[in-house]
Amino acid sequence: xxxxxxxxxxxxxxxxxxxxxxxxxxxxxxxxxxxxxxxxxxxxxxxxxxxxxxxxxxxxxxxxxxxxxxxxxxxxxxxxxxxxxxxxxxxxxxxxxxxxxxxxxxxxxxxxxxxxxxxxxxxxxxxxxxxxxxxxxxxxxxxxxxxxxxxxxxxxxxxxxxxxxxxxxxxxxxxxxxxxxxxxxxxxxxxxxxxxxxxxxxxxxxxxxxxxxxxxxxxxxxxxxxxxxxxxxxxxxxxxxxxxxxxxxxxxxxxxxxxxxxxxxxxxxxxxxxxxxxxxxxxxxxxxxxxxxxxxxxxxxxxxxxxxxxxxxxxxxxxxxxxxxxxxxxxxxxxxxxxxxxxxxx
Amino acid sequence: xxxxxxxxxxxxxxxxxxxxxxxxxxxxxxxxxxxxxxxxxxxxxxxxxxxxxxxxxxxxxxxxxxxxxxxxxxxxxxxxxxxxxxxxxxxxxxxxxxxxxxxxxxxxxxxxxxxxxxxxxxxxxxxxxxxxxxxxxxxxxxxxxxxxxxxxxxxxxxxxxxxxxxxxxxxxxxxxxxxxxxxxxxxxxxxxxxxxxxxxxxxxxxxxxxxxxxxxxxxxxxxxxxxxxxxxxxxxxxxxxxxxxxxxxxxxxxxxxxxxxxxxx
Numbered sequence: 303x304x305x306x307x308x309x310x311x312x313x314x315x316x317x318x319x320x321x322x323x324x325x326x327x328x329x330x331x332x333x334x335x336x337x338x339x340x341x342x343x344x345x346x347x348x349x350x351x352x353x354x355x356x357x358x359x360x361x362x363x364x365x366x367x368x369x370x371x372x373x374x375x376x377x378x379x380x381x382x383x384x385x386x387x388x389x390x391x392x393x394x395x396x397x398x399x400x401x402x403x404x405x406x407x408x409x410x411x412x413x414x415x416x417x418x419x420x421x422x423x424x425x426x427x428x429x430x431x432x433x434x435x436x437x438x439x440x441x442x443x444x445x446x447x448x449x450x451x452x453x454x455x456x457x458x459x460x461x462x463x464x465x466x467x468x469x470x471x472x473x474x475x476x477x478x479x480x481x482x483x484x485x486x487x488x489x490x491x492x493x494x495x496x497x498x499x500x501x502x503x504x505x506x507x508x509x510x511x512x513x514x515x516x517x518x519x520x521x522x523x524x525x526x527x528x529x530x531x532x533x534x535x536x537x538x539x540x541x542x543x544x545x546x547x548x549x550x551x552x553x554x555x556x557x558x559x560x561x562x563x564x565x566x567x568x569x570x571x572x573x574x575x576x577x578x579x580x581x582x583x584x585x586x587x588x589x590x591x592x593x594x595x596x597x598x599x600x601x602x603x604x605x606x607x608x609x610x611x612x613x614x615x616x617x618x619x620x621x622x623x624x625x626x627x628x629x630x631x632x633x634x635x636x637x638x639x640x641x642x643x644x645x646x647x648x
Numbered sequence: 649x650x651x652x653x654x655x656x657x658x659x660x661x662x663x664x665x666x667x668x669x670x671x672x673x674x675x676x677x678x679x680x681x682x683x684x685x686x687x688x689x690x691x692x693x694x695x696x697x698x699x700x701x702x703x704x705x706x707x708x709x710x711x712x713x714x715x716x717x718x719x720x721x722x723x724x725x726x727x728x729x730x731x732x733x734x735x736x737x738x739x740x741x742x743x744x745x746x747x748x749x750x751x752x753x754x755x756x757x758x759x760x761x762x763x764x765x766x767x768x769x770x771x772x773x774x775x776x777x778x779x780x781x782x783x784x785x786x787x788x789x790x791x792x793x794x795x796x797x798x799x800x801x802x803x804x805x806x807x808x809x810x811x812x813x814x815x816x817x818x819x820x821x822x823x824x825x826x827x828x829x830x831x832x833x834x835x836x837x838x839x840x841x842x843x844x845x846x847x848x849x850x851x852x853x854x855x856x857x858x859x860x861x862x863x864x865x866x867x868x869x870x871x872x873x874x875x876x877x878x879x880x881x882x883x884x885x886x887x888x889x890x891x892x893x894x895x896x897x898x899x900x901x902x903x904x905x906x907x908x909x910x911x912x913x
Contacts, residue, residue: 369908388747391745391746405729407663408666419656420655421747422652422747
């Protein structure tokens with residue numbers, strides 16, 4: 303049984319505008335999700351990507367049971383997350399970026415103790431987990447501080463600890479590293495990678511931080527205007543696994559770079575001794591390099607997969623050719639056997 | 649009380665303890681109000697022994713207890729955990745993502761708030777008795793009936809607060825409703841002016857409303873305004889309001905879970 307099953311889920315929002323203009327303007331309707339299908343298995347680490355307003359957060363809310371879809375069905379470990387909210391809560395952990403679940407007037411430690419009793423954790427288990435979380439996130443330096451006095455980085459680390467304290471099978475992370483400095487981001491990523499490495503959890507990460515995705519998410523689900531645009535591996539999306547690449551060739555002695563005539567190879571830019579080529583999927587890097595090396599004295603050959611950031615930028619700008627080159631749009635979820643494995647701790 | 653219930657009921661008092669300055673302010677405001685109102689009542693009774701069947705000691709007793717019952721609660725409510733504040737900061741989502749339902753969480757939190765405000769009432773009552781501001785109950789029976797009525801009053805006040813709060817699931821902001829409720833509550837609960845000073849038709853109506861059941865009824869029983877012989881009827885009205893408000897609140901919570909708005913992306 304998959305950890306999460308989303309079948310044909312749609313959600314629309316209706317706003318009615320100010321009271322005295324309603325009749326004149328009428329209700330406005332926004333499609334947040336449009337027949338979304340998604341299946342996530344235990345042990346998967348999925349990056350849920352999309353522009354602002356694409357429907358990512360709505361999908362997270364539907365999967366966590368906070369919202370009821372207008373159509374379609376959601377099952378989380380076999381439960382309806384909205385109707386079985388209390389039982390479902392034991393299986394999931396959630397963080398929402400800038401929103402804290404800590405009690406503002408209390409010390410962070412008090413919040414952890416409240417959650418311990420809410421989830422009914424035995425004292426020994428709680429102590430052991432807090433020690434583990436402290437090792438990763440360095441919580442003990444500030445867990446006796448009132449939540450309102452914590453810095454953003456401290457608060458986010460506490461919120462992450464609060465979300466995983468009961469070791470949920472499913473973890474939903476909505477912008478967990480937003481506004482954090484590099485070191486805190488590293489701490490958060492290390493903890494998530496360790497959690498994913500156990501294979502006991504399914505983790506859904508929503509973020510605009512491409513580095514988070516590249517470091518953690520073997521599988522990417524791309525949402526655009528409420529629809530699934532792409533569902534596959536990070537390698538498929540970026541072209542690293544046989545997709546499009548670019549290669550920069552620089553000749554020694556400042557001589558003008560040659561034009562390489564090979565099927566699937568296209569000259570993108572010629573700048574004196576430097577030439578940039580695009581290699582279509584299927585073109586052998588070795589054959590390309592051999593051809594160039596045979597023709598001239600080469601100073602450097604630099605192969606690059608397409609960067610995720612560039613792919614996302616072009617897709618967000620409306621260019622879906624990158625997707626078409628990799629996989630059909632809205633492809634069905636990968637089979638469990640074909641799913642990429644969780645990342646290893648850095 | 650289970651460990652979970654104890655932990656949730658402890659949140660409000662613990663939060664207050666962490667904010668010593670606010671507790672000191674509450675103490676100052678309560679003490680000032682009690683002293684000013686007692687002076688006001690003494691001035692009103694300067695040329696008469698009884699007004700509306702009450703002597704000056706009964707009137708001051710009523711005023712002191714009403715101030716204790718309402719002010720500490722109002723001071724706490726300014727920053728307490730509420731649906732409205734949690735909807736506005738977006739963290740209301742967490743109320744629906746824990747293995748304790750939002751309704752039960754709010755109820756145990758409310759128990760803590762009630763215990764906290766009761767500590768002010770009983771502490772102030774002991775101090776008032778010591779200073780001679782408050783008269784002791786006329787009998788053990790009056791004390792017992794007043795205690796039961798006070799407890800029912802806390803339940804009524806809790807449900808009234810929750811009902812106003814739950815409206816935020818539909819309206820997001822409840823500022824207007826809250827202001828209206830506070831005005832009606834202050835006027836019709838007998839917290840500022842004892843209800844028997846209102847016009848006859850209004851006084852008769854207000855004694856049957858839940859606002860009076862929260863404040864005026866228990867204090868009137870204690871001060872002797874409601875005789876012991878009428879206590880059963882008064883308690884029955886309070887219990888009735890508890891039941892009605894509990895049903896309405898339960899319906900509100902059930903519907904709220906499907907109307908949840910989490911502001912922001």
